[in-house]
Amino acid sequence: MASVTEPARDTRSDTTIRIGLVDDQQLVRAGFRMVLESQPDIEVVVEASDGEAAVAELERVRADVVLMDVQMPRVDGISATRSLLRSADAPKVVVLTTFDNDDYIVQAIAAGASGFLLKDAPPEDLLAAVRTVHRGDAVMAPRATRSLLHHVSPLLDGAERRAVPVAVPEDLTPRELEVLVAMAHGLTNGEIAERFVLSETTVKTHVGRVLAKTGSRDRVQAVLFAFRAGLVHPDDLLGSEE
Template sequence: MIRVVVADDQELVRAGFGMILDAQPDIEVVAEAADGEQAVAAVAEHRPDVLLLDVRMPVLDGLGAARRVCAEHPETKVLMLTTFDIDDYVYDALRAGASGFLLKDVRRDDLAHGVRLVARGEALLAPSVTKRLISEFAARRPAGPGRPQQHRLLEQLTARERETLRLVARGLSNAEIAAELVVSEHTVKTHVSNVLAKLGLRDRVHAVVFAYEAGAVVAGEG
């Protein structure tokens, strides 16, 4: 079972998401929270696999809660919720360690799929809306030359791993990367795993953030 904490300051939204997830045979909602402090406390008490967390929360906002949970309970994956198509908080939450985000008008099937994805340690980059938003965040935060530490990490990658990182940052799936590089999907998975391990990243979404910030890829690159 995937154990989930749902955190949203709107009771009806919180209850609705909880009902949808509890109806799934492989998902259990173990607690709900009405603000960021309650969310952090619920994670500490229940140690869920996934925290479904609203970006805008009272007492402690979603960004602050995400930072604390990712730092104190790295085994819990954070999936952010937002009502806005473009929200700087979401980008900052990804940098803080969140594994992805969903719009609050998400379809129930996509909600459950998103929870399963991040619970498996993957990033929520698959839906086209997420690709679009990540791209826009990157464009609004143009990459500089990168920090020396980032350059040193990039130097650990092989040429093929650097190319894999660039393609991941463009939002390509493993199958699309395999076609681009003319290799098998298994080989791509190996390259992606090596990239994450060498760069010390949690998942693909953080590879995207790293790639833009380190200057390994530039906004709008196709």
């Protein structure tokens, strides 16, 4: 079952972030919707209770960011994410998780999800996550992404050993390679700038080039690339935990 709310053109601007909510629990959707629509720059345009309905509605109504539950009837969130991301103008997908099923997190990364959000996250984290992924970065701050990778790194290691390895692009410069490895370790742009004595503007430029050259949608995908290319290993991350 799905419902659609058309944008209120007289109160919303063209910069409004359009959200799809996909979760089989109506109360969860209602809570998320209340928080999201308390903001003038965010609007929920689609709600769906399973992946099949979500894919059908999101083909008809454009969304910028989709908050996607994993375990749902009929079509689960992993399959729905994979279907949504086949199109060139696909929305960014943020997987909703409770960390109960680590294997789902790994599958979501492989399916192309832009990041993760705990269902019990504070409202301010939900809003920050939506705005961050809409800008094209990982849905969680780099340091939070590092914590996530610490949690699932053994599974990532096993999954990536079975995956087809990738080669480091020949046009990736030595500095961009250093930035990629730093990103994989969860360093923020400011921390990367400090480590390599660069301005944050220069770091942002390097990050953008790294994403483009590695074919990564965002920081999370770049970290996955670093694993598959053998640039970073779980032991490295576990050893760097603060």
